[in-house]
Amino acid sequence: MKHRRTLFVMVALLLLAVTVSILSGCAQQPASEGGEKVVEVTKVVEVTKVVEVEKPAEEMIPEGATVINFWHAFGGGRKLLIERMVADYNYTHPGVYVKVENKGSYRDTLNAAILAAQQGNPPHVVQIFEVGSQLALDSGIFVPFEENAPSWVHMEDLIGGVANYYNFNGKFYSMPWNSSNPILYYNKDIFRAAGLDPEKPPETFEEMLDICDKIVSSGAAKNCVSWPLHSWFFEQWMANMGAELANNGNGRDARATEVYLTSDAAKEIVSWWKEMYDKGYYAYSGKLEDWDGADAIFVSGQAAMEITSTSDVVNRQNDAAANGFELGTGYLPYPANSERQGVIVGGASLWMSGGHPDNEMKAATEFVTWFTNTENAVRWHKATGYFPIRKSAVTVLEGQDWFQRNPAYRAAFDQLLNTKDTKATRGAVIGAFPEVRTIIEQAIEKVLAGQASVDEALEQAKQEADKAIQDYNKSVE
Numbered sequence: 001m002k003h004r005r006t007l008f009v010m011v012a013l014l015l016l017a018v019t020v021s022i023l024s025g026c027a028q029q030p031a032s033e034g035g036e037k038v039v040e041v042t043k044v045v046e047v048t049k050v051v052e053v054e055k056p057a058e059e060m061i062p063e064g065a066t067v068i069n070f071w072h073a074f075g076g077g078r079k080l081l082i083e084r085m086v087a088d089y090n091y092t093h094p095g096v097y098v099k100v101e102n103k104g105s106y107r108d109t110l111n112a113a114i115l116a117a118q119q120g121n122p123p124h125v126v127q128i129f130e131v132g133s134q135l136a137l138d139s140g141i142f143v144p145f146e147e148n149a150p151s152w153v154h155m156e157d158l159i160g161g162v163a164n165y166y167n168f169n170g171k172f173y174s175m176p177w178n179s180s181n182p183i184l185y186y187n188k189d190i191f192r193a194a195g196l197d198p199e200k201p202p203e204t205f206e207e208m209l210d211i212c213d214k215i216v217s218s219g220a221a222k223n224c225v226s227w228p229l230h231s232w233f234f235e236q237w238m239a240n241m242g243a244e245l246a247n248n249g250n251g252r253d254a255r256a257t258e259v260y261l262t263s264d265a266a267k268e269i270v271s272w273w274k275e276m277y278d279k280g281y282y283a284y285s286g287k288l289e290d291w292d293g294a295d296a297i298f299v300s301g302q303a304a305m306e307i308t309s310t311s312d313v314v315n316r317q318n319d320a321a322a323n324g325f326e327l328g329t330g331y332l333p334y335p336a337n338s339e340r341q342g343v344i345v346g347g348a349s350l351w352m353s354g355g356h357p358d359n360e361m362k363a364a365t366e367f368v369t370w371f372t373n374t375e376n377a378v379r380w381h382k383a384t385g386y387f388p389i390r391k392s393a394v395t396v397l398e399g400q401d402w403f404q405r406n407p408a409y410r411a412a413f414d415q416l417l418n419t420k421d422t423k424a425t426r427g428a429v430i431g432a433f434p435e436v437r438t439i440i441e442q443a444i445e446k447v448l449a450g451q452a453s454v455d456e457a458l459e460q461a462k463q464e465a466d467k468a469i470q471d472y473n474k475s476v477e
């Protein structure tokens with residue numbers, strides 16, 4: 001529970017100089033017409049006022065409660081929602097108290113957890129992004145969630161695409177939580193202004209080029225589409241073409257030792273990206289991984305479309321309402337010369353660290369199980385746009401006609417359900433994945449800036465990424 005304390009302080013305000021006129025019989029002043037002398041006196045008044053200053057709220061941990069620490073990477077409205085959900089748990093589970101804390105970005109949160117473990121005080125539950133999975137497995141900090149969870153966790157209730165990603169060697173080492181994939185958002189009003197069918201967003205790279213030509217040449221929008229310059233989109237397009245990012249079955253048959261950055265699929269993606277940029281169709285903020293920048297370009301009407309996470313459905317719907325335009329959603333475009341394979345689950349899962357007393361381990365597993373149950377999966381999905389990770393949650397939503405009443409959510413969910421289960425769409429498992437992502441992003445940035453050709457940039461990126469992977473592998477072997 002929270003205890004609110006108010007501090008009362010005495011505040012002396014600025015001295016107030018008040019000039020008053022009083023009647024006086026002093027002989028030093030000349031007389032007025034009425035014979036009375038007027039003396040001006042400056043009166044000093046000191047005003048004291050009681051002001052309430054609210055101190056930061058203090059956590060009041062119930063005496064004797066089992067305390068567990070939960071670290072996550074969300075800010076803004078999601079942070080507030082998490083805190084409300086945790087407060088609900090603490091209220092309904094009086095023997096346990098969950099302390100929740102935001103630790104910055106995904107990378108910051110993982111690094112902070114590793115550092116805390118090295119110092120002998122790891123948090124009980126940590127949100128770790130999907131590409132940190134191999135690093136989490138290798139760290140030795142975490143214990144397999146499935147082996148410690150209660151029977152009523154019902155892992156078989158997880159929807160296919162989510163379960164496929166987070167199942168390593170037949171076991172769930174973490175509990176999936178916030179899951180997403182990229183979709184196309186578009187402004188139907190700009191489509192109409194450009195003479196386009198507002199119900200037919202582009203499905204292929206080629207259709208995107210054609211539609212962008214019509215939008216920009218008509219003056220309906222300055223640019224056509226925006227998305228963050230982030231490796232996540234490159235990875236998604238590789239999977240959508242059925243191309244694996246890394247060797248050894250995308251790192252799922254054996255530890256990955258190299259990445260396929262010079263493959264035909266990789267070159268096709270970056271070449272199209274470059275063409276879109278050179279023609280003025282694609283716009284980004286100029287900074288790597290700038291999600292807010294891409295959002296601003298689309299929401300302001302500078303671009304007719306945005307490719308970003310399904311977790312932004314709620315935000316984009318609110319933006320459309322606030323800015324007076326009609327929002328549409330569609331699948332992630334793919335090259336017409338390939339067959340659509342689908343997308344990789346993005347987002348993060350909840351990992352449990354080991355080495356805690358039995359009562360704390362039990363409390364942590366039960367909290368994670370509650371936090372991701374059917375009711376909370378529905379609550380989280382509605383409030384954020386992240387997938388309802390449970391089949392039972394989908395059943396509840398369909399019973400409420402949720403997707404019919406909120407069609408923007410439907411495209412996102414259908415895209416995942418229609419994804420083919422392959423090693424490409426299950427996503428790569430790479431120990432040095434965060435570093436590899438940065439290398440890919442820097443290579444694309446060089447191509448867009450004209451500092452290197454597609455072949456040159458990808459060849460250099462492959463060499464750097466392979467070295468990073470091999471150095472990482474040596475460190476854990």
